[in-house]
Amino acid sequence: MGNRLKGKRVVVTQAESFMGPETVSLFEEEGAFVFPDNRDLRERGACEALIKETGDVDVLIGNFASPSFSGIQVTDLSDEQLELPFEVMVYPLHRLTRAVLPQMIKRKRGKIVVYGSASAKRGMKTLAAYSAARAAQLGYVQSVGVEVAAQNIQINLIAQNYVESEDYYPEDLLKKESFVQSLKRQVPAGRLGTKREDALFALFLASEESGFFAGQGIPFSGGWAQ
Numbered sequence: 001m002g003n004r005l006k007g008k009r010v011v012v013t014q015a016e017s018f019m020g021p022e023t024v025s026l027f028e029e030e031g032a033f034v035f036p037d038n039r040d041l042r043e044r045g046a047c048e049a050l051i052k053e054t055g056d057v058d059v060l061i062g063n064f065a066s067p068s069f070s071g072i073q074v075t076d077l078s079d080e081q082l083e084l085p086f087e088v089m090v091y092p093l094h095r096l097t098r099a100v101l102p103q104m105i106k107r108k109r110g111k112i113v114v115y116g117s118a119s120a121k122r123g124m125k126t127l128a129a130y131s132a133a134r135a136a137q138l139g140y141v142q143s144v145g146v147e148v149a150a151q152n153i154q155i156n157l158i159a160q161n162y163v164e165s166e167d168y169y170p171e172d173l174l175k176k177e178s179f180v181q182s183l184k185r186q187v188p189a190g191r192l193g194t195k196r197e198d199a200l201f202a203l204f205l206a207s208e209e210s211g212f213f214a215g216q217g218i219p220f221s222g223g224w225a226q
Contacts, residue, residue, distance in 0.1 A: 004208075008033065010057075010060075013050075019195065020036065041092035041095070057103065057110070061202065062093050066133070068085075069129050077129055081129050093137055104151070105148065112141075112154070116159050117137075118225035119131040119135075120134040152211075154211060154214060158201055159218060159221070161225060162221050169192060187222040188222060193222060
């Protein structure tokens with residue numbers, strides 16, 4: 001057990017999905033008081049209630065995932081399919097940030113780390129809705145991150161792809177030779193990143209070791225995105 005987050009109060013959204021479980025486990029190992037949340041943050045007042053219930057928040061981990069609607073041509077993409085990723089991943093990010101920043105500004109310290117996607121940095125066919133929402137997250141973090149940097153508050157985003165995921169990379173897919181060869185072609189590192197590696201990166205950004213990143217979307221994709 002380490003002490004890189006000893007005594008820090010950390011909120012993790014969508015704690016039972018995406019990068020939630022690995023983050024909660026690692027951060028607790030590092031001494032944090034973790035508040036794992038699983039409520040539907042699309043509901044009116046849910047984001048504000050979460051921050052109010054938690055009290056002082058040292059670190060906010062924006063762990064957001066939504067259906068990607070991958071494979072749907074843009075000419076067939078409905079308004080509802082375009083809107084859902086924004087409702088799940090973009091609007092809650094703003095509402096949580098707006099709710100937690102006043103206390104961080106008052107204390108002159110705080111960290112917000114967002115698990116985003118490298119699809120915000122590199123175009124991918126038939127992924128318009130998801131990519132647009134992830135790009136909106138990135139633009140938001142870039143803007144707000146530089147807005148509050150002088151207050152000793154760091155807001156950054158992990159732009160990830162090709163990271164272990166039961167949803168995106170199930171066991172049967174990993175065993176297919178065609179996928180193995182595709183992985184070697186697409187990803188310079190030639191493998192998937194592990195959840196542990198991803199969570200360790202978030203830990204670094206959330207810890208006192210990291211104080212000079214401001215409003216950045218940092219690729220975590222084995223070289224797939226720059």
